[in-house]
Amino acid sequence: NKQIHLDNRPEGEAVASNFKLVTAQTPELKDNQVLVRHHYLSLDPYMRGRMNDSKSYAQPQPLGQTMQGGTVGEVVESKHPKYAVGDKVVGFGGWQEYSVVDASQPGALKKVDTTHVPLSHYLGAVGMPGVTAWYGLVKIIAPKAGETMVITAASGAVGSAFGALAKARGCRVVGIAGGADKCKYVTDELGFDACIDYRLHPDVKSMSAALKEACPNGIDGYFENVGGYIFDAVLLRANAFARVALCGMIAGYDGQPLPLANPALILINRMKIEGFIVSEHMEVWPEALTELGTLVGTGKLKPRESIAQGIESAPEAFLGLLKGRNFGKQLVKLI
Numbered sequence: 001n002k003q004i005h006l007d008n009r010p011e012g013e014a015v016a017s018n019f020k021l022v023t024a025q026t027p028e029l030k031d032n033q034v035l036v037r038h039h040y041l042s043l044d045p046y047m048r049g050r051m052n053d054s055k056s057y058a059q060p061q062p063l064g065q066t067m068q069g070g071t072v073g074e075v076v077e078s079k080h081p082k083y084a085v086g087d088k089v090v091g092f093g094g095w096q097e098y099s100v101v102d103a104s105q106p107g108a109l110k111k112v113d114t115t116h117v118p119l120s121h122y123l124g125a126v127g128m129p130g131v132t133a134w135y136g137l138v139k140i141i142a143p144k145a146g147e148t149m150v151i152t153a154a155s156g157a158v159g160s161a162f163g164a165l166a167k168a169r170g171c172r173v174v175g176i177a178g179g180a181d182k183c184k185y186v187t188d189e190l191g192f193d194a195c196i197d198y199r200l201h202p203d204v205k206s207m208s209a210a211l212k213e214a215c216p217n218g219i220d221g222y223f224e225n226v227g228g229y230i231f232d233a234v235l236l237r238a239n240a241f242a243r244v245a246l247c248g249m250i251a252g253y254d255g256q257p258l259p260l261a262n263p264a265l266i267l268i269n270r271m272k273i274e275g276f277i278v279s280e281h282m283e284v285w286p287e288a289l290t291e292l293g294t295l296v297g298t299g300k301l302k303p304r305e306s307i308a309q310g311i312e313s314a315p316e317a318f319l320g321l322l323k324g325r326n327f328g329k330q331l332v333k334l335i
């Protein structure tokens with residue numbers, strides 16, 4: 001069983017030598033355990049935060065152990081009465097080819113139906129990133145039909161789901177993404193009303209002019225994934241009582257400071273800004289996953305995936321995700 005361990009913690013930018021490839025034996029199964037062969041590993045930006053040893057909402061990733069993370073795969077051996085060989089499952093097996101899971105633990109493993117939704121999407125649109133978009137939109141922004149929503153990292157796992165969910169609620173949806181290809185995908189395939197290439201608008205003044213054009217009625221809801229000057233530009237275009245779901249600040253995950261130029265605008269616009277962690281809101285997952293599964297199953301949400309091949313490719317693919325080199329949900333395919 002090949003595994004990727006966290007070998008040492010990053011100093012500043014995360015690098016490939018923080019990780020180590022290890023080969024281990026798979027232990028014998030005990031009662032209630034199942035052996036899962038992973039088909040895909042999920043790579044997610046939050047993993048960067050856990051590589052540090054600093055105080056956070058989650059425990060740090062322990063050194064010398066398999067990198068933790070979401071997985072989908074197939075049961076290949078079972079000592080649990082409710083799981084049979086061949087069952088497709090989503091779990092938290094980590095960066096390795098196989099995992100031994102105590103299936104009697106609540107939430108440790110979930111069987112999934114791959115009739116209408118491909119297995120890999122349970123790590124993306126019909127999984128944690130999809131629910132993240134759903135929670136920020138429905139529970140924090142609480143949009144009304146006709147309102148204007150803006151989201152950064154629009155072509156990504158969270159962003160693409162957000163677009164479909166907001167369109168389904170009758171909103172105008174404007175994405176922000178890096179590069180012409182990503183922007184074209186956001187409007188043409190994901191159905192956003194407009195998409196702004198932030199590389200063409202690298203400062204607050206230029207971005208706020210682009211937002212003015214794309215959002216003629218101002219901004220009512222903002223879903224923040226990146227942080228930095230785009231947030232400043234959004235504040236300049238926000239309507240009174242606009243709501244912000246603070247989901248991620250990927251531009252600062254390697255320790256870069258992300259100052260806000262004019263926080264007085266939050267007061268002047270009487271805005272609500274709320275940060276959230278999706279795993280603390282398990283109560284919404286069933287409702288959110290049902291809607292997301294329907295959007296994917298009916299072709300209204302066409303999530304794109306960036307697929308790296310083989311366990312050895314996981315560290316580089318992860319570092320690429322932190323630099324925006326992914327295009328859609330970043331996965332590692334193992335078989």
Ligand code: NDP
Pocket residue numbers: 044045046128129132153154155156157158159176177178179182225226246247248249250251276277278279321322323324325326327328329330
């Ligand atoms: P994505 O698939 O969106 O990939 C990350 C994207 O971030 C890149 O593709 C890149 O797209 C974009 N990006 C923008 N600016 C930068 C920058 N300065 N440096 C690097 N990348 C940049 O990832 P996810 O959809 O999985 O996650 C999106 C956000 O949601 C992240 O911030 C993540 O931490 C957050 N998140 C939060 C959760 C929560 O519970 N709060 C749960 C899940 C995710 P581009 O080329 O367009 O810039």
